[in-house]
Amino acid sequence: MSDRRRAILEAAARVIARRGVRGLRVGELAAEAGVSTALIYYHFQDRTGILRHALAFIGDRADRYTGTGSAAHRGAAEPGATEPDPGEAAARESDAGEPVAGESVAGESVAEDPLRLLERTLLLEFQDLPEVRENSTAWGELRAHTIFDPELREELAAAGAAWVEEVAGLLGALQPAAPAGAVTAAAERLTALLEGLSGRWLSGLLPVGHARDLMRGAIGVEIGLLGSLISRID
Numbered sequence: 001m002s003d004r005r006r007a008i009l010e011a012a013a014r015v016i017a018r019r020g021v022r023g024l025r026v027g028e029l030a031a032e033a034g035v036s037t038a039l040i041y042y043h044f045q046d047r048t049g050i051l052r053h054a055l056a057f058i059g060d061r062a063d064r065y066t067g068t069g070s071a072a073h074r075g076a077a078e079p080g081a082t083e084p085d086p087g088e089a090a091a092r093e094s095d096a097g098e099p100v101a102g103e104s105v106a107g108e109s110v111a112e113d114p115l116r117l118l119e120r121t122l123l124l125e126f127q128d129l130p131e132v133r134e135n136s137t138a139w140g141e142l143r144a145h146t147i148f149d150p151e152l153r154e155e156l157a158a159a160g161a162a163w164v165e166e167v168a169g170l171l172g173a174l175q176p177a178a179p180a181g182a183v184t185a186a187a188e189r190l191t192a193l194l195e196g197l198s199g200r201w202l203s204g205l206l207p208v209g210h211a212r213d214l215m216r217g218a219i220g221v222e223i224g225l226l227g228s229l230i231s232r233i234d
Contacts, residue, residue, distance in 0.1 A: 007033045012054040013138045014032060051151070055142055055156070056155075066124040115170075118170040119219060121170065122167070126212050140198070164188050165187075167190055167191055182226060189222065190219065197211045
């Protein structure tokens with residue numbers, strides 16, 4: 001991705017987070033990105049094109065700061081968007097100094113531990129870092145926009161389904177004997193809870209540490225429910 005294209009998408013995420021989708025004006029976006037409006041139209045054709053590429057950019061950026069390494073978390077990655085964000089190293093830190101997926105405990109790699117990967121995918125959405133707060137706020141604004149305007153509904157639905165599928169894959173690895181439908185339902189509940197908790201945290205109604213604790217508890221509950229379901233089937 002070119003530097004100017006990236007600058008435009010970063011600016012779009014900032015403007016959407018600050019003013020909402022309805023407040024996104026091409027002139028203001030150009031000023032925020034430090035480019036001409038003609039360049040924005042050259043890269044993205046129209047306002048809908050800006051929004052669609054911004055959605056993909058936000059999804060790809062969330063993938064990188066949660067360390068999932070895939071483009072499925074919130075949306076498709078922008079072509080060529082493989083370089084790490086400057087704040088990625090800071091984003092790998094957990095709230096209490098706990099090891100996260102990809103690190104090691106007593107010299108033993110935990111990269112393949114599905115529970116750690118699941119916790120990383122969900123808990124690292126709650127970080128008091130400007131990039132994370134901006135990304136989560138912009139995602140919420142894009143999601144709220146579809147209530148009144150269907151222009152991004154298909155893209156958001158596909159992104160949400162991919163996110164559920166990713167979480168379901170990790171839950172399935174933890175409880176491989178659980179029925180697929182139950183695993184998917186558990187993933188849907190966890191991702192929906194995350195979005196709700198994220199909104200409360202961003203609004204200042206919920207401390208970040210408490211949001212993480214609630215998310216950890218929900219992960220444990222869902223894994224336990226799947227285990228109970230397997231026991232009943234057996």
